[in-house]
Amino acid sequence: MMSQSKSNLSIEKTKQSRIDQVDFSNLFFGQTFADHMYICDYKDGTWHAPKIVPYAPFLLDPSTSVFHYGQAVFEGMKAYKDDNGDIFLFRPTENYARINKSCKRLAMPEFPEEWFDEGLKELLKLDRDWIKPGFGNALYLRPFVIGTTAGVIASPSKEYKFVIITSPVQSYYSGDVKVLIADHYSRAANGGFGAAKAAGNYAGQFYPTALAQKEGYQQVIWTDDTTHEKLEECGTMNVMFRIGDTLVTSPVNDRILDGVTRKSVIAMAEKMGIKVEVRSITVHELVQAAENKTLKEIFGCGTAAVISPVSAFGYKGKEYTFERPVQTYAEQIKTAILNIQYNKTEDPFGWRVKIV
Numbered sequence: 001m002m003s004q005s006k007s008n009l010s011i012e013k014t015k016q017s018r019i020d021q022v023d024f025s026n027l028f029f030g031q032t033f034a035d036h037m038y039i040c041d042y043k044d045g046t047w048h049a050p051k052i053v054p055y056a057p058f059l060l061d062p063s064t065s066v067f068h069y070g071q072a073v074f075e076g077m078k079a080y081k082d083d084n085g086d087i088f089l090f091r092p093t094e095n096y097a098r099i100n101k102s103c104k105r106l107a108m109p110e111f112p113e114e115w116f117d118e119g120l121k122e123l124l125k126l127d128r129d130w131i132k133p134g135f136g137n138a139l140y141l142r143p144f145v146i147g148t149t150a151g152v153i154a155s156p157s158k159e160y161k162f163v164i165i166t167s168p169v170q171s172y173y174s175g176d177v178k179v180l181i182a183d184h185y186s187r188a189a190n191g192g193f194g195a196a197k198a199a200g201n202y203a204g205q206f207y208p209t210a211l212a213q214k215e216g217y218q219q220v221i222w223t224d225d226t227t228h229e230k231l232e233e234c235g236t237m238n239v240m241f242r243i244g245d246t247l248v249t250s251p252v253n254d255r256i257l258d259g260v261t262r263k264s265v266i267a268m269a270e271k272m273g274i275k276v277e278v279r280s281i282t283v284h285e286l287v288q289a290a291e292n293k294t295l296k297e298i299f300g301c302g303t304a305a306v307i308s309p310v311s312a313f314g315y316k317g318k319e320y321t322f323e324r325p326v327q328t329y330a331e332q333i334k335t336a337i338l339n340i341q342y343n344k345t346e347d348p349f350g351w352r353v354k355i356v
């Protein structure tokens with residue numbers, strides 16, 4: 001944890017809220033942004049004068065480091081409102097720790113924890129009306145850090161911007177998805193930065209995903225870069241498999257993001273009495289499980305979608321389907337996590353943090 005002296009956060013409120021122009025029952029994920037944003041600049045070896053200002057574009061020189069060398073990391077979090085109007089975050093210290101881990105891997109400076117907490121809290125106080133109660137409704141929080149030094153020299157930027165923008169959302173994915181198992185492209189490599197939430201990890205997925213879409217699959221299951229045998233992530237999410245009544249998911253490594261939802265699903269499943277195995281799972285095992293009908297579920301998990309069920313997978317020109325039970329683990333675990341996030345039940349894990 002990085003700590004720094006008092007922030008002296010300055011707040012400039014918007015003169016004219018845009019909230020009345022928003023149809024909260026018809027939102028596209030990440031397209032609408034709330035009234036305010038948080039910005040803090042790094043210069044001369046330290047973070048300076050954070051501010052909250054009305055949401056607006058900012059100007060950057062065309063030679064700015066991030067445009068050329070991609071020093072950019074981000075987080076995804078959500079703020080939830082319960083029926084009393086109280087606002088909660090879910091495991092925010094995990095996101096704080098991870099953004100700094102991502103920064104470190106991309107040679108970027110860490111951000112102080114008290115400032116991160118203060119920025120989120122003050123933004124949520126100002127834009128609390130942008131958070132609607134009810135399952136699926138949330139304010140998606142997008143903290144990000146970019147290198148902002150002008151000049152195309154290929155070395156770490158000396159200046160950075162830490163920014164938080166926020167976006168009202170309903171749910172990210174709609175419906176089940178069919179996934180194609182990658183047998184050529186990779187999302188990440190040993191010794192690379194797949195475990196960081198770095199912008200480049202997402203850019204690298206777009207082309208192979210577009211190819212999969214041409215074949216009728218919505219997402220790709222990413223495999224390890226050496227053998228393409230180990231099943232590691234699904235689209236922008238971690239991935240879990242139910243074989244028989246056991247939930248199996250890969251351990252995190254250099255190539256896999258240490259997902260907050262992933263660890264929450266594992267803990268929740270174990271609490272519900274579900275057997276969980278955190279171990280490598282191969283394509284061969286999955287194909288066999290589909291063929292001998294022990295494969296019962298595949299689902300992705302991440303902050304945006306929480307849990308996203310998969311209905312079929314494709315591998316080397318063949319499509320495999322499987323019969324899911326009426327009561328899926330995906331649905332049961334998702335509901336239990338949502339109940340904690342929306343303050344509908346006790347939180348035995350201490351994951352829910354009341355903000356306002």
Ligand code: COI
Binds near residue numbers: 076202301302303
């Ligand atoms: C998530 O699943 O939470 C993600 O990181 C998706 C995000 C890129 C929209």
